[in-house]
Amino acid sequence: MAAEREPPPLGDGKPTDFEELEDGEDLFTSTVSTLESSPSSPEPASLPAEDISANSNGPKPAEVVLDDDREDLFAEATEEVSLDSPEREPILSSEPSPAITPVTPTALIAPRIESKSMSAPVIFDRSREEIEEEANGDIFDIEIGVSDPEKVGDGMNAYMAYRVTTKTSLSMFSKSEFSVKRRFSDFLGLHSKLASKYLHVGYIVPPAPEKSIVGMTKVKVGKEDSSSTEFVEKRRAALERYLQRTVKHPILLQDPDLRQFLESSELPRAVNTQALSGAGILRMVNKAADAVNKMTIKMNESDAWFEEKQQQFENLDQQLRKLHASVEALVCHRKELSANTAAFAKSAAMLGNSEDHTALSRALSQLAEVEEKIDQLHQEQAFADFYMFSELLSDYIRLIAAVKGVFDHRMKCWQKWEDAQITLLKKRETEAKMTVANKPDKIQQAKNEIREWEAKVQQGERDFEQISKTIRKEVGRFEKERVKDFKTVIIKYLESLVQTQQQLIKYWEAFLPEAKAIA
Amino acid sequence: MEEHQEAGKEIKPSSTLVDLQGDSSLQVEISDAVSERDKVKFTVQTKSCLPHFAQTEFSVVRQHEEFIWLHDAYVENEEYAGLIIPPAPPRPDFEASREKLQKLGEGDSSITREEFAKMKQELEAEYLAIFKKTVAMHEVFLQRLAAHPTLRRDHNFFVFLEYGQDLSVRGKNRKELLGGFLRNIVKSADEALITGMSGLKEVDDFFEHERTFLLEYHTRIRDACLRADRVMCSHKCLADDYIPISAALSSLGTQEVNQLKTSFLKLAELFERLRKLEGRVASDEDLKLSDMLRYYMRDSQAAKDLLYRRLRALADYENANKALDRARTRNREVQPAESHQQLCCQRFERLSDSAKQELMDFKSRRVSSFRKNLIELAELELKHAKASTLLLRNTLVALKGEP
Numbered sequence: 001m002a003a004e005r006e007p008p009p010l011g012d013g014k015p016t017d018f019e020e021l022e023d024g025e026d027l028f029t030s031t032v033s034t035l036e037s038s039p040s041s042p043e044p045a046s047l048p049a050e051d052i053s054a055n056s057n058g059p060k061p062a063e064v065v066l067d068d069d070r071e072d073l074f075a076e077a078t079e080e081v082s083l084d085s086p087e088r089e090p091i092l093s094s095e096p097s098p099a100i101t102p103v104t105p106t107a108l109i110a111p112r113i114e115s116k117s118m119s120a121p122v123i124f125d126r127s128r129e130e131i132e133e134e135a136n137g138d139i140f141d142i143e144i145g146v147s148d149p150e151k152v153g154d155g156m157n158a159y160m161a162y163r164v165t166t167k168t169s170l171s172m173f174s175k176s177e178f179s180v181k182r183r184f185s186d187f188l189g190l191h192s193k194l195a196s197k198y199l200h201v202g203y204i205v206p207p208a209p210e211k212s213i214v215g216m217t218k219v220k221v222g223k224e225d226s227s228s229t230e231f232v233e234k235r236r237a238a239l240e241r242y243l244q245r246t247v248k249h250p251i252l253l254q255d256p257d258l259r260q261f262l263e264s265s266e267l268p269r270a271v272n273t274q275a276l277s278g279a280g281i282l283r284m285v286n287k288a289a290d291a292v293n294k295m296t297i298k299m300n301e302s303d304a305w306f307e308e309k310q311q312q313f314e315n316l317d318q319q320l321r322k323l324h325a326s327v328e329a330l331v332c333h334r335k336e337l338s339a340n341t342a343a344f345a346k347s348a349a350m351l352g353n354s355e356d357h358t359a360l361s362r363a364l365s366q367l368a369e370v371e372e373k374i375d376q377l378h379q380e381q382a383f384a385d386f387y388m389f390s391e392l393l394s395d396y397i398r399l400i401a402a403v404k405g406v407f408d409h410r411m412k413c414w415q416k417w418e419d420a421q422i423t424l425l426k427k428r429e430t431e432a433k434m435t436v437a438n439k440p441d442k443i444q445q446a447k448n449e450i451r452e453w454e455a456k457v458q459q460g461e462r463d464f465e466q467i468s469k470t471i472r473k474e475v476g477r478f479e480k481e482r483v484k485d486f487k488t489v490i491i492k493y494l495e496s497l498v499q500t501q502q503q504l505i506k507y508w509e510a511f512l513p514e515a516k517a518i519a
Numbered sequence: 520m521e522e523h524q525e526a527g528k529e530i531k532p533s534s535t536l537v538d539l540q541g542d543s544s545l546q547v548e549i550s551d552a553v554s555e556r557d558k559v560k561f562t563v564q565t566k567s568c569l570p571h572f573a574q575t576e577f578s579v580v581r582q583h584e585e586f587i588w589l590h591d592a593y594v595e596n597e598e599y600a601g602l603i604i605p606p607a608p609p610r611p612d613f614e615a616s617r618e619k620l621q622k623l624g625e626g627d628s629s630i631t632r633e634e635f636a637k638m639k640q641e642l643e644a645e646y647l648a649i650f651k652k653t654v655a656m657h658e659v660f661l662q663r664l665a666a667h668p669t670l671r672r673d674h675n676f677f678v679f680l681e682y683g684q685d686l687s688v689r690g691k692n693r694k695e696l697l698g699g700f701l702r703n704i705v706k707s708a709d710e711a712l713i714t715g716m717s718g719l720k721e722v723d724d725f726f727e728h729e730r731t732f733l734l735e736y737h738t739r740i741r742d743a744c745l746r747a748d749r750v751m752c753s754h755k756c757l758a759d760d761y762i763p764i765s766a767a768l769s770s771l772g773t774q775e776v777n778q779l780k781t782s783f784l785k786l787a788e789l790f791e792r793l794r795k796l797e798g799r800v801a802s803d804e805d806l807k808l809s810d811m812l813r814y815y816m817r818d819s820q821a822a823k824d825l826l827y828r829r830l831r832a833l834a835d836y837e838n839a840n841k842a843l844d845r846a847r848t849r850n851r852e853v854q855p856a857e858s859h860q861q862l863c864c865q866r867f868e869r870l871s872d873s874a875k876q877e878l879m880d881f882k883s884r885r886v887s888s889f890r891k892n893l894i895e896l897a898e899l900e901l902k903h904a905k906a907s908t909l910l911l912r913n914t915l916v917a918l919k920g921e922p
Contacts, residue, residue, distance in 0.1 A: 319767060319774060323764065329763075336756070356728075356882075
């Protein structure tokens, strides 16, 4: 539980500083040394504090972007943030921060003080408005492509490396166009880091594509057949969509891990993503424990909105799964149709060859050609069926799982708050008992503990309110994205269907005179 | 090249298979058909001004076995050895369709009521289509007989058309089976003849060509027919897939609270309409392509049978020649050998002459039928593709127009 209350780590050099943050004194030293930015403009500088207040020291790297002016200031600082660490546990300051109340940007005057836990050098300030604007697409400009899958190595240690190309005009990146090579486990590692930082405070982190032992083994073993090429293509497309969704999230876009993933040429190997690794097994155990906990947490839902939304997402999940299964059947049958059409084309050609009436023979050969072209058409349509329609549905099925996870985190947050309240009550009882028993030193201890737990209760309440607020916003953003996403893909898919029909018209119109020419 | 159908009657599938060049003195059609569990009863209606018949218009009820009896009667008749006997209609087979309907009835609780209704509708339409096809097959068989100048005068044919009672052919089952078995043995001997393995020398170029042609053609058209069937089947599967998709989209649409609501509902409607179009594409492919290929597969088999018979006659002729030579050398029973040889010669020549004509008719029949069907197939495919395009475009406009 403690792990959840820790804010995202800031950088290699910094973790130790965070331990010291608890004191409250050294808090500022780290910030001062790194966040020298503040003076330039109150607005941007205010953000860190805002973040703190808004997010209870959660994802502070978010919502900050570096202005051009201050790029130099941080140039050096950036170097320090070589995120070599394995999965880092987000660290949350458990001390109440003086200015931890939702504040508007303009209200903050002493950014340094407020920005105590904000210290990561790569946290770039940016106004909330700017971020909102970018989220709406006005200045938002970043394009990600995943391409050129390349097999590296041999045998069972082989892996596919993908080229990740970023094109952007955002100032937070050092270049406007750059590319790096990444392997699948790198993507998983990225997701893992982002999830550990942001999920528990209510942000919907897009899930990474699924692992596939069977698929990958085929590729490793070196089977150059169509099924392994299809597998690689499917994965490439999925990785691309994953990154595109991730960068669309205004908070996640600010994350240093994401930036490092996109920019830096060398990335430390994310070993903890292997299915059977120690961390992997731990994850499985945790997931199981979570499932059990979910069942036992009985939350007094004071806000009907959450109940409603959860139900909505549950229904949506069910319906999408059903639709997805049907679309998968469609893809399968269309592939069958394509294969059968090809076979028929061949036999029509043979028949045309046997036919001794010249004109009919020619017409039959033409028919064979038409059918061959139609088979190609069906194949292409099957790809469209799959990559547009089917994959969209499966992506959203997994996204909704992430949404559900976020709701679950809120429940856990509530539970924690509840627990703190119960503990506080106990501590008060203890104090009362000690007072009656007249044990001065124990009374003092009890009083200390009461103070401690009062703070924890307050923090718990704040955390809960914060996560609720974040979730509301996130769900709003998610729904907007979903509508846009679906509409775009549906239109694209229908256009592919139109394309197929138009080609059919072309082919049959070309054939008709041939048939009429049979004398 | 005209079909002699009653004006105003719907164009039955049979009319697309064979262009019948008969005259109107004998018109046969199946005016009604009833499916009773495992039997189909066809009402065969005849309109004729021929003096032979007692009335000008009359009908009888016949079952599939009686059609087979008639076909076999023709085949076994020596008089028609030089003709292509129209292929017998296939046995009505509703097994597959019935099974599917039963499975649907047993129920899959996960499908909605609308889905169930649609699937049932589809299966019922399929059943009906199979039914219509079997009627067409039986009808075209009779119509070809009626159109052929020689075959139409057959006594058994008259009996079939006119005799009000059951023809009592069903009792022949075991005999039929035995007959069929013997026929197969004869057939393999014929195969040896026709493939030239028996060493029989073909004297006529025309027949030599026809032999090679028909052997290859029959195999290939059988292949094409099978594969066309599979294409049609896949197409049908695809159309059926749209049912659960449409249903799921409909549920999604009703549950949504945002702009996707109308999108999903429109999409659900689109898939429902596309399903019907795809279904029509599948059934048109079935009628215009599969059925045509199937018919001419059978017709080419009938042509092959004719060639067998002719070759058998040739073999008989050659044997008679040899026997005559032997008789002459031994100078014993020359007369009977001579007359036998003459008979064989005459028979062979008669067969050859009529076979030639028949095979040329076969070719022209085949060519015109293919032409008609391929044109109609292309036209229908175009029609459906244009309708689909329009439908899709309209939906796109509606979707893009929304905020």
